[in-house]
Amino acid sequence: MLNKPVLKALTASLLISGVSFAATAQGETLRYALGYPPGTDSAKAAENYADWVEKYSDGELKVKVFPLSLLNFAETSSGVRDGMADIGYLLSPYFPAEYPHTNLLAEAAMQLQLFGDEVKGKEGPAYIGALAEYVFFHCEECNEEFQNQNQVFTGIASSSNYMLNCSQPVTTVQQLEGKRLRAAGSQWSRWAENFGATPVTLSGNEAFEALEQGVVDCVIISAPDLENLGIIEATTDITTDVPGGVFAGAEITNTNQDTWQGLTDSQRQAMLHAGAHISAEIPWVYHQRDAEVLERARSELGINIHTASEDLVEATREFVRNDMDVIARYYKERHGVENGAEMLKEFRPILEKWVKLVQEVDSQDELAEIYWQEVFSRVDPATHGM
CATH class of the missing domain: 3.40.190.170 (Bacterial extracellular solute-binding protein, family 7)
Structure with a gap:
């Protein structure tokens, strides 16, 4: 046997x-x-x-x-x-x-x-x-x-760093509120919710269509993946320094x-x-x-490149400090870690x-x-x- x-x-x-x-x-x-x-x-x-x-x-x-x-x-x-x-x-x-x-x-x-x-x-x-x-x-x-x-x-x-890639300008706490954001992980979903936005879970292969058709207002993703997944063709505004993380x-x-x-x-x-x-x-x-990708977005495609307001950057850092405890608690309650x-x-x-x-x-x-x-x-x- x-x-x-x-x-x-x-x-x-x-x-x-x-x-x-x-x-x-x-x-x-x-x-x-x-x-x-x-x-x-x-x-x-x-x-x-x-x-x-x-x-x-x-x-x-x-x-x-x-x-x-x-x-x-x-x-x-x-x-x-x-x-x-x-x-x-x-x-x-x-x-x-x-x-x-x-x-x-x-x-x-x-x-x-x-x-x-x-x-x-x-x-x-x-x-x-x-x-x-x-x-x-x-x-x-x-x-x-x-x-x-x-x-x-x-x-x-x-x-590389994750950015806000949107169909409209989103650079302040006020502009984030009410937006629908495609998020590739729970941390970015929590970040969105922290500022009154709604996270949407989609495969990267579906993100271009969702942004183009208005299913989401922004895709949280790195600059190179804007090209890798074709999302750059549906983007009009990029905010480079939030939410951050890789x-x-x-x-x-x-x-x-x-x-x-x-x-x-x-x-x-x-x-x-x-x-x-x-x-x-x-x-x-x-x-x-x-x-390279951001320069092409600006010069060839006419995409607006923004930095976030100081208030949004500092509020994001405060969110991150608190989120370490939230991550541990979330995984214990949801997944038994x-x-x-x-x-x-x-x-x-x-x-x-x-x-x-x-x-x-x-x-x-x-x-x-x-x-x-x-x-x-x-x-x-x-x-x-x-």
């Missing part, structure tokens, strides 16, 4: 037509699904990740990227779980019940507002370094959540556990090394492209360390090397996800 691990591996091999367990060790191609369209920043990063996997595995592993074709964002969690893809660009906030501990940490990213100029322009690199370190080494619950979905955590990335719930290379366990230690190490590169590339590129306050307390000095670590970083390659040396190289491929 087959024992459970062997039966599980054989079942997975059938599910994904040979691209798993025994097959991957022989150099078969892994399928990588992401919900972004071809040509976007994340799709380009995924192609670069494929190159890094092949390089670090000495050609034993190859990755084929499927941008917005194999799985969309809403399908990625179950698709990777069930073996429709070997690797998936997971956006965990889309699945609050499945990944509550992970999402709690991602929601806390608005605390970057409180560091001010110390981290300005490098919010994403700082937060992702801290988050990768915390999830790999300090959050057993996070890794259990992934394993419960038949997945293994191997990398994470973020956007989208940090992007587990960009979550891997099907059956596939992962079918790899050799050296192949898993290669994927972790490639994971350090893509985890650095996406937030770095997003930050580098902020100014009993140690949320302790997690945030433990995470804070790690974030402070990473704010300092990235201050002098001046290239994507340098950031990838710091991620590798400080975090990814310390993950044991013989035990992680096994």
